[in-house]
Amino acid sequence: MEELQARHRKEQRDLQARITQKKKSATKKTRKGVNDECERLQRELNEKQAAEIAQLNGEPAPPVDGIDNLNLEDGEEPNSVAGEDRAEPTSETSEKNSEQAGKAAEASTPSQPAPATRGKKPNRQKARLARRAAEREAQSAIAAEEATKQTDHRGNEKEVMDAAFKRLGLKEVEINPDGHCLYSAIASELDSLGIGLKPDPANIVLPPTTLSRIETVTSPKHDGYRAVRAVTADYILEHQDDFVPFMEEPLDEYTRKIRLTAEWGGQLELQAIARAYGVEINIIQGDGRIEKIEPGDTGAVDEEERSKRKIWLAYYRHTYGLGEHYNALTKES
Known part of the structure; x- marks a missing residue:
């Protein structure tokens, strides 16, 4: 945990240096965009560090939004064959057509995905506390660095x-x-x-x-x-x-x-x-x-x-x- 916290402090210091440089280089026209970018970079780093702390504490990462476990089976829909002769189906033909109809019905019906094995639902409060702890650590590191530069x-x-x-x-x-x-x-x-x-x-x-x-x-x-x-x-x-x-x-x-x-x-x-x-x-x-x-x-x-x-x-x-x-x-x- 100490090694992770040390790396997080370094990442926060490096990011603050980048942000400071970006803001110094900004003009009146680009200032808003630069500020938005700096806020995004800080937010992304905080979220990344919070996730790493949660993972280290044995908490699963939040699931990715979207559709997963799409295990639909491909099937072909039977084509109706038109013929001039409409002979009565033989028993072999009837059995074959019955099998194809079953496959078509199976393909047309939405398949139920197999239940996925999911981890324990993440504790949002713990994740939020971890994120705040990471932010406080970053602020403390910055304050300590500034204190060393002050004249006694x-x-x-x-x-x-x-x-x-x-x-x-x-x-x-x-x-x-x-x-x-x-x-x-x-x-x-x-x-x-x-x-x-x-x-x-x-x-x-x-x-x-x-x-x-x-x-x-x-x-x-x-x-x-x-x-x-x-x-x-x-x-x-x-x-x-x-x-x-x-x-x-x-x-x-x-x-x-x-x-x-x-x-x-x-x-x-x-x-x-x-x-x-x-x-x-x-x-x-x-x-x-x-x-x-x-x-x-x-x-x-x-x-x-x-x-x-x-x-x-x-x-x-x-x-x-x-x-x-x-x-x-x-x-x-």
């Missing part, structure tokens, strides 16, 4: 990322994928570098249920992302000429989303964060590239301090189910 974006991205981390001596810190991942990753990095989150408490808006926890806003392990969101929104408002030309909505609405919602952060937010905290942000991409965002004017910071104020982030596009995601990266100890 998730696996490739993770492999490239891990290689980059190893090369740069970085360790990944998982961040919760909740819409605040960019700001939470920044808060984690600022904490590891010993840089304060420095929010203006007057500009941090908290839901009423968390007003009593205002002190936790400066802690990256709790609501640190809120502090980073507040600093980002403040910086954009204070330097709106640098950001408004790149916005697709009013400034107030844009900064409100940064401050109060779980809106994802992007390029503008990264620029604001780098300048507000005076840090260089390095983002490792899924294809191995490293995007660097400069902090802008850091004249008040000496070269040694500037070299320490570097943040590393991992940016994923395929690995996480919710879509784009940032994780924090720290130097291996």
